[in-house]
Amino acid sequence: MKLAGVVVWYHPSQKDVDNIYTYIDSVEKLYIVDNSEGQDHKKIVPNSKKIEYIFYNENMGIAKALNLAAHKAIEDGYNFLLTMDQDSRFSFDDLEKLKKIASTKNLKKVGIISPWHRTKLKIEKPKDSIDYPLDVMTSGNLLNLDIYQKIGGFKDFLFIDGVDIEYCLNLRKNKYKIIRINDIELEHDLGDIFYRQFFKKEFMCDNHNYLRIYYMTRNYRYIRDHYSDIAPDFCRILVKIKGLIFKIICYEDDKFRKLKSIFLGYLDYKRERYGKYSK
Numbered sequence: 001m002k003l004a005g006v007v008v009w010y011h012p013s014q015k016d017v018d019n020i021y022t023y024i025d026s027v028e029k030l031y032i033v034d035n036s037e038g039q040d041h042k043k044i045v046p047n048s049k050k051i052e053y054i055f056y057n058e059n060m061g062i063a064k065a066l067n068l069a070a071h072k073a074i075e076d077g078y079n080f081l082l083t084m085d086q087d088s089r090f091s092f093d094d095l096e097k098l099k100k101i102a103s104t105k106n107l108k109k110v111g112i113i114s115p116w117h118r119t120k121l122k123i124e125k126p127k128d129s130i131d132y133p134l135d136v137m138t139s140g141n142l143l144n145l146d147i148y149q150k151i152g153g154f155k156d157f158l159f160i161d162g163v164d165i166e167y168c169l170n171l172r173k174n175k176y177k178i179i180r181i182n183d184i185e186l187e188h189d190l191g192d193i194f195y196r197q198f199f200k201k202e203f204m205c206d207n208h209n210y211l212r213i214y215y216m217t218r219n220y221r222y223i224r225d226h227y228s229d230i231a232p233d234f235c236r237i238l239v240k241i242k243g244l245i246f247k248i249i250c251y252e253d254d255k256f257r258k259l260k261s262i263f264l265g266y267l268d269y270k271r272e273r274y275g276k277y278s279k
Helices: 013-022 062-075 095-101 145-151 163-173 208-227 232-238 240-250 255-271
Strands: 003-009 028-034 052-055 079-083 088-090 110-118 141-146 177-188 194-198 199-207
Touching: 003 013, 003 062, 013 088, 052 062, 052 079, 052 110, 052 163, 062 079, 062 145, 062 163, 079 145, 095 177, 141 145, 141 177, 145 163, 145 240, 163 177, 163 208, 194 240, 208 232, 208 255, 240 255
Parallel strands: 003 028, 003 079, 028 052, 110 177
Antiparallel strands: 079 141, 088 177, 110 141, 194 199
């Protein structure tokens, strides 16, 4: 495995910079794609010959940033790419362990090798040391770049939310699979998630900002339209809107803009208007 890595930054904190030290020793090269606007962050980039820092002074979206790094990795002769979120970190030598386990597998039909994501989500970890999930979050994944090219990479026009889901379902549609190594954990911060109870039923509130709500509303419907044939139940749940509206009204802040974003996201989906949100 000839492994490069990419982390996508957006106005990173020092903690986000420190996360890099938990995996940089296990990659041969690291591309930092800085999606921040207004000011670069060259001063806080770790001092390493492995790092290539990329800054265009714009938020190009997660999909385009990942594609940019993947194309550079391919040009530089790498066949796998570690994809990291800025808020994620490995413990000890877990990435080395993940690479070692991956090296024992036949990876010709494997699009992603993923660790288990340790987050705030109340999801029970599988008992099996290895399983084959329908989708995984982008961070901490070893991306097979040969298969990446065959399925056309990430969808730039989705911009942010749903990019990882679409890629995983595209793998499944093209008869490739995802391997998750549950004995290897990635610590992944997922923002301001909290839980509330209503008549003894517990609800998870994502508490995403209104722009994220817009992208989720729009992009999840695109995913449903293109992948319901291979994952009908998953896609049906993905676009459920009643529960989202209930949680926004009852428990979350910035209610008006979030509810408006649901309407605008649906409207742009119907108009087939994608890319970065524009007022």
